[in-house]
Amino acid sequence: MPRLDDVARAAGVSKATASRALSGADGVSAATRERVQRTAEELGFRVSGAARRLATGLTRTIGVLTPSVDRWYFGSVLHGVADAADAHEHDVLLYDLGVLGKGGHERFERFLRRGEVDGLVTITWSLGDRDLQRLAELRVPVATVGEPAERTRSFSLDDDTTGVLVTEHLLGLGHRDVLHVSSATEVQPFAASSSDRRATSYERTMAAHGLAARPIVTVPTTLVGAHAAAMALLERPDRPTAIVAGTDEVALGILVAAQQLGIRVPGDLSVTGVDDIPSAAAFGLTTVRQDPAQHGRDVVAWIMRELASPSERPDTSRTTYAPELVVRASTAPPR
Amino acid sequence: MPRLDDVARAAGVSKATASRALSGADGVSAATRERVQRTAEELGFRVSGAARRLATGLTRTIGVLTPSVDRWYFGSVLHGVADAADAHEHDVLLYDLGVLGKGGHERFERFLRRGEVDGLVTITWSLGDRDLQRLAELRVPVATVGEPAERTRSFSLDDDTTGVLVTEHLLGLGHRDVLHVSSATEVQPFAASSSDRRATSYERTMAAHGLAARPIVTVPTTLVGAHAAAMALLERPDRPTAIVAGTDEVALGILVAAQQLGIRVPGDLSVTGVDDIPSAAAFGLTTVRQDPAQHGRDVVAWIMRELASPSERPDTSRTTYAPELVVRASTAPPR
DNA sequence: CGCCGAACCGGAACCGGTTCCACTGTCGGG
DNA sequence: CCCGACAGTGGAACCGGTTCCGGTTCGGCG
Numbered sequence: 001m002p003r004l005d006d007v008a009r010a011a012g013v014s015k016a017t018a019s020r021a022l023s024g025a026d027g028v029s030a031a032t033r034e035r036v037q038r039t040a041e042e043l044g045f046r047v048s049g050a051a052r053r054l055a056t057g058l059t060r061t062i063g064v065l066t067p068s069v070d071r072w073y074f075g076s077v078l079h080g081v082a083d084a085a086d087a088h089e090h091d092v093l094l095y096d097l098g099v100l101g102k103g104g105h106e107r108f109e110r111f112l113r114r115g116e117v118d119g120l121v122t123i124t125w126s127l128g129d130r131d132l133q134r135l136a137e138l139r140v141p142v143a144t145v146g147e148p149a150e151r152t153r154s155f156s157l158d159d160d161t162t163g164v165l166v167t168e169h170l171l172g173l174g175h176r177d178v179l180h181v182s183s184a185t186e187v188q189p190f191a192a193s194s195s196d197r198r199a200t201s202y203e204r205t206m207a208a209h210g211l212a213a214r215p216i217v218t219v220p221t222t223l224v225g226a227h228a229a230a231m232a233l234l235e236r237p238d239r240p241t242a243i244v245a246g247t248d249e250v251a252l253g254i255l256v257a258a259q260q261l262g263i264r265v266p267g268d269l270s271v272t273g274v275d276d277i278p279s280a281a282a283f284g285l286t287t288v289r290q291d292p293a294q295h296g297r298d299v300v301a302w303i304m305r306e307l308a309s310p311s312e313r314p315d316t317s318r319t320t321y322a323p324e325l326v327v328r329a330s331t332a333p334p335r
Numbered sequence: 336m337p338r339l340d341d342v343a344r345a346a347g348v349s350k351a352t353a354s355r356a357l358s359g360a361d362g363v364s365a366a367t368r369e370r371v372q373r374t375a376e377e378l379g380f381r382v383s384g385a386a387r388r389l390a391t392g393l394t395r396t397i398g399v400l401t402p403s404v405d406r407w408y409f410g411s412v413l414h415g416v417a418d419a420a421d422a423h424e425h426d427v428l429l430y431d432l433g434v435l436g437k438g439g440h441e442r443f444e445r446f447l448r449r450g451e452v453d454g455l456v457t458i459t460w461s462l463g464d465r466d467l468q469r470l471a472e473l474r475v476p477v478a479t480v481g482e483p484a485e486r487t488r489s490f491s492l493d494d495d496t497t498g499v500l501v502t503e504h505l506l507g508l509g510h511r512d513v514l515h516v517s518s519a520t521e522v523q524p525f526a527a528s529s530s531d532r533r534a535t536s537y538e539r540t541m542a543a544h545g546l547a548a549r550p551i552v553t554v555p556t557t558l559v560g561a562h563a564a565a566m567a568l569l570e571r572p573d574r575p576t577a578i579v580a581g582t583d584e585v586a587l588g589i590l591v592a593a594q595q596l597g598i599r600v601p602g603d604l605s606v607t608g609v610d611d612i613p614s615a616a617a618f619g620l621t622t623v624r625q626d627p628a629q630h631g632r633d634v635v636a637w638i639m640r641e642l643a644s645p646s647e648r649p650d651t652s653r654t655t656y657a658p659e660l661v662v663r664a665s666t667a668p669p670r
Numbered sequence: 671c672g673c674c675g676a677a678c679c680g681g682a683a684c685c686g687g688t689t690c691c692a693c694t695g696t697c698g699g700g
Numbered sequence: 701c702c703c704g705a706c707a708g709t710g711g712a713a714c715c716g717g718t719t720c721c722g723g724t725t726c727g728g729c730g
C-alpha cells in the first residue's frame with residue numbers, strides 16, 4: 001500500500017508539497033499539482049484516514065444516535081442523513097440504541113466513551129433531557145430530529161398544527177363526534193412529546209368549534225399493538241363517527257380492526273393518520289405528510305454550516321416543518 | 336483533553352506501561368494496572384481512536400453497504416449488525432447506496448476510495464457481481480446477507496424452500512388453482528435472485544403434485560405498486576383460489592386490493608406472503624417468517640471470527656436459514 | 671540595476687497512541 | 701551460591717499524514 005512518501009518521491013517533490021497537491025490546498029503550482037495527482041493515481045494511492053484524523057483532529061464523520069433503525073421513521077431520517085453526509089464527503093457512524101431501556105443506555109455510554117465524530121444527530125426517543133445535556137458538552141454540533149429539544153438544535157414536524165389540520169378536515173366534512181387515539185411514547189420525553197402535542201392540537205381545535213373533545217385514548221405505537229387495542233375500542237357502544245389517529249401505524253391498526261369487525265370505512269367511520277408512511281397510500285388513508293429523509297438532509301446541512309463557521313453560543317433554535325394534509329379515501333361525511 | 340502521556344506521568348509510569356495497562360495487554364502487574372486505570376478515570380482520559388488506528392492499522396469498524404435503509408428488511412439487518420457490532424466494541428459505518436441506479440454506484444466508488452473498515456457486510460441488491468469481486472480484493476472479510484453470492488460468504492433465507500412451504504400449505508387445504516405473484520427485483524441479481532428462486536420452488540411444488548403452475552405474475556416490490564397491479568389482476572375472470580406472493584408487501588397489496596374489490600379473504604381467496612413483516616400479524620397474513628436482524632448478528636459473528644483467525648483462502652460458503660411457516664387467517668380451504 | 675514581495679517548495683515538528691527490544695530485579699533450580 | 705528464566709518496565713522507533721516556518725526563485729517596479 002503506497003504512502004504519501006512514495007507518491008512524493010515518485011513525483012519528485014516533498015511530502016509537504018504532495019500533501020498540499022492532493023488535499024487541494026493552495027501554494028502549489030498547477031503543473032506540480034497535476035503531476036502529483038497523476039502519480040498518486042498511477043500508484044493507487046489512498047490517503048490514510050487514520051493519519052489524517054490524527055493530524056487534523058477532524059474525523060469527517062457524523063454520528064447518528066437512533067432507536068431501532070428497522071422502523072420506518074428512523075430509517076427514513078437515517079437515509080436522509082446518509083445521503084447528505086455522503087454528498088459532503090462525510091461518513092456516517094450509526095449508533096442504534098435499540099428499544100429503549102433494553103441496554104440502550106449502556107450503548108449510549110459506550111458511544112460517549114468511544115465515539116469520535118465531528119457532528120451528531122440524535123433521533124427522537126433516543127435520549128432523555130439529561131443525556132442530551134451531556135452531549136451538548138461534547139463540543140461538537142448536536143441536533144435532534146423528530147422532536148423539539150431544549151438543549152440542542154432541533155428539526156421536527158410542527159405537531160401543534162397536525163391535529164388542527166385533520167380535525168378541521170373532519171369537522172368540515174360534518175363530523176361532530178371525533179375521537180383522538182394517541183400512541184404511547186416509549187420513553188420519557190423532553191418536554192411535551194409529539195403525541196402529546198398532537199393530542200393537544202386536536203383538543204384545541206374541537207374547543208374552537210365549541211365541540212366537546214372526547215378523552216384521549218392511548219394505544220401502543222406498533223401496528224399490531226394498535227390493532228389489538230382498536231378491536232376493543234371499536235366495539236364500544238359509543239363509537240365515534242371519526243377517529244384522529246396520532247400516527248399512520250395506529251390509523252392502519254384501526255382500519256384493519258374496522259374491517260374485521262365489519263365497520264365500513266369511510267362509510268361508518270372516518271379515520272386519519274399522521275406521517276404518510278408508504279403503505280398509507282395503498283390503504284387510501286387520509287393523513288398528514290412529512291418527509292423524514294428531508295429532515296435528515298436538513299440537519300446535516302446545518303451541521304456542515306456549523307462546522308464551517310461555528311456559532312459562538314450553542315445554537316438551540318428549532319426548525320419546524322409545516323404539515324401537509326393528504327386527503328384519500330378513509331374520510332367522508334358521516335352517514 | 337488529557338493524553339496517554341499525561342496519564343502515564345500522573346501514574347508515575349511510562350507511556351508504554353500505561354498503554355499496556357489500559358488496553359488490557361499483559362506484561363503489567365495487577366497493582367500497576369489498577370493504578371493506571373484509576374488515574375485515567377480521574378483525569379477523564381479517552382484514547383484517541385485516530386492514534387490507535389494509525390498505530391495498529393485496525394479501525395474497529397465494520398461497514399455496511401445497503402440499499403435505502405428506510406425499508407424494513409434492510410433496516411432490520413442493519414439493526415442486527417449494529418447490535419452485534421456494539422457487543423464486540425466495534426463501530427458501524429453506514430453506506431446507504433440508495434435506490435440503485437440513482438447515484439448508488441458513485442457512492443460505492445466513494446466507499447472504495449475512502450472507506451476504512453475491518454470488515455464489510457453488503458445487503459442484497461446493493462451490488463452486482465463485478466462490484467462484489469472488487470470488494471473481495473479489499474483484503475477484509477466481506478459477507479453478503481439476503482442473497483447467496485458467488486464471490487463472498489453469504490447469509491440468507493433458504494428461498495428454495497419458501498415456495499414449497501406455502502404451496503404445500505395451500506394444496507393441503509385443498510387448493511388446486513394457485514397463482515404465484517413475484518416481486519420485480521430492482522437490480523441485476525448475482526445469479527438467480529431471491530424472487531426467482533422463490534418462484535421456481537413454487538413451480539416445482541406444483542409439478543410434484545401433478546398440477547399445472549400458472550405463469551408467474553411480476554409486480555413492483557413496493558406495497559403501493561403491488562396494490563395497483565393487484566387491482567387489475569384480481570378482476571380478471573380466471574382468478575385463482577389462492578395466491579402465493581413472493582413477499583409480504585406484495586401479499587398485503589393483494590389483501591388491500593381484494594378488500595376494495597369485495598373479494599373475501601380467506602373465503603374467496605387465500606393469500607400467503609414471505610418475510611413476516613411487523614404488519615403481517617395485524618393483517619392476519621399467513622406467511623413465512625425470517626429474522627433479518629438475526630442474520631445481521633450472525634454475519635458480524637462470522638466477521639469477528641474471521642478477524643480473530645483469518646482463514647487462508649477466502650471463505651465463500653453460504654449459510655441458509657430454514658424458513659418457518661406461520662399460519663394465520665389469510666388462508667383457508669377453497670369454497 | 672537593485673530591491674521587494676509573492677508564489678512555490680522542503681525540512682521538520684507535530685498528532686497520540688502501540689510495540690519491539692533492551693534492561694532490571696527476583697525467584698527457583700542445580 | 702550461581703545462573704538462567706521470567707515478569708515487569710522504560711526508551712524509542714514507528715504508524716502516515718498535516719502544517720508551520722523558513723528559504724529560493726522570479727517577476728515587477730522604482
